[in-house]
Amino acid sequence: MTTQHAQYLSADLPSGRVAHFHWVWLRDSCLCDECRNVHAKQKYFDSATIPTDITASTVRRTAEQVEIVWPDGHRSSYPTRWLAEREEHRSARPPEPRDRIPWTSPDVVADNRFGSRDILVDDSALVTALQRLFGHGIVVISGQPGVDSNTLCDRLAGFVDRSYFGEYFDLETKPDDKTDSISFSTRPLPMHTDIPYYTTPPDYQFLYGLDVNAAATAATGGRTRFADGLAAAQRLRDDDPDAFGVLTTTPVTYRAEYPAAEKIYQNETTIIRTDPTGEITGLINNPTKMYFDKVPFESTMPLYQAYSRFKGLLGDEVSYFHSWHPGDMIVFDNRRIFHGREEFSASTITRTLRGGYFSEIELAARMRFVAERIS
Numbered sequence: 001m002t003t004q005h006a007q008y009l010s011a012d013l014p015s016g017r018v019a020h021f022h023w024v025w026l027r028d029s030c031l032c033d034e035c036r037n038v039h040a041k042q043k044y045f046d047s048a049t050i051p052t053d054i055t056a057s058t059v060r061r062t063a064e065q066v067e068i069v070w071p072d073g074h075r076s077s078y079p080t081r082w083l084a085e086r087e088e089h090r091s092a093r094p095p096e097p098r099d100r101i102p103w104t105s106p107d108v109v110a111d112n113r114f115g116s117r118d119i120l121v122d123d124s125a126l127v128t129a130l131q132r133l134f135g136h137g138i139v140v141i142s143g144q145p146g147v148d149s150n151t152l153c154d155r156l157a158g159f160v161d162r163s164y165f166g167e168y169f170d171l172e173t174k175p176d177d178k179t180d181s182i183s184f185s186t187r188p189l190p191m192h193t194d195i196p197y198y199t200t201p202p203d204y205q206f207l208y209g210l211d212v213n214a215a216a217t218a219a220t221g222g223r224t225r226f227a228d229g230l231a232a233a234q235r236l237r238d239d240d241p242d243a244f245g246v247l248t249t250t251p252v253t254y255r256a257e258y259p260a261a262e263k264i265y266q267n268e269t270t271i272i273r274t275d276p277t278g279e280i281t282g283l284i285n286n287p288t289k290m291y292f293d294k295v296p297f298e299s300t301m302p303l304y305q306a307y308s309r310f311k312g313l314l315g316d317e318v319s320y321f322h323s324w325h326p327g328d329m330i331v332f333d334n335r336r337i338f339h340g341r342e343e344f345s346a347s348t349i350t351r352t353l354r355g356g357y358f359s360e361i362e363l364a365a366r367m368r369f370v371a372e373r374i375s
Ligand SMILES: [Fe+2]
Pocket: 192, 193, 194, 339
């Protein structure tokens, strides 16, 4: 049964629920092939061109559909099931990437483990992995034979987010200090986020075990540590609002010089970024490229104190340590998860990790498509 109101139509759905649909929306949503390309699922017209006071000339309800004739004679029909789905979409908000869950313990990572072959062949494994990535900011994909990093990148995002380093970079850890980045030494690497000198650093990062000897790593260290900066920043906000305030308002300088590329990158930003409501939107911190040189004299001590307090909150309770096996890929949110490396106790070890970036748009787009395919 249907009831016609001035601005909308009410219709009972198979569920027994009565749902309301505006006339203008119904006209806008016409499913006929005069109104839209049914293959591309794209409209031929602009919603702005529909008179907002449009109403139906006649409405006919059958068991299967609602049929409407419009004042200009155009006919539209809407399957009842289709209307019920639209109603569901309006009332139930699907999980979106921004629904982040701070870590309460490193155990969250244990639930976020998947096999690399499963990710490739199993749609529901891929969707679950991406949901966990958006929620907890990290997913651990354990290496399985015959799955390389390019194949995994294709499956997760279609294409990577290029950076200064190209499509990806290989971190070959060598036992000497003659390198253009301390990332390549066997020294410990402090907890950081990547590319802080971009105005918008990459959303997600991956690290992949390209050439790792699991036994040697176990014996000599070199584990990678991942810590939830979001949990730490929220704790700082609760425990020390003044320090939190300093880190959300005092810009620091991030700078990287790459003479071979004839480039100097530089960006001024606060370490903790918030939106106008105070919500934490991102963390930007790489100690090896950070300078406090432009910080006013009277802000300098509060900044050092607040920064030290914050980094102190990235403790074991919010940290996951990964011992690498060949083919492992860890994907993590570069706006919230800090990463760093323990020292190798043997300076002779050689290990290569491949790294690169993904934009959230591509990961979310892939997740949406695959989730629809299996629903
Ligand atoms: Fe890094």
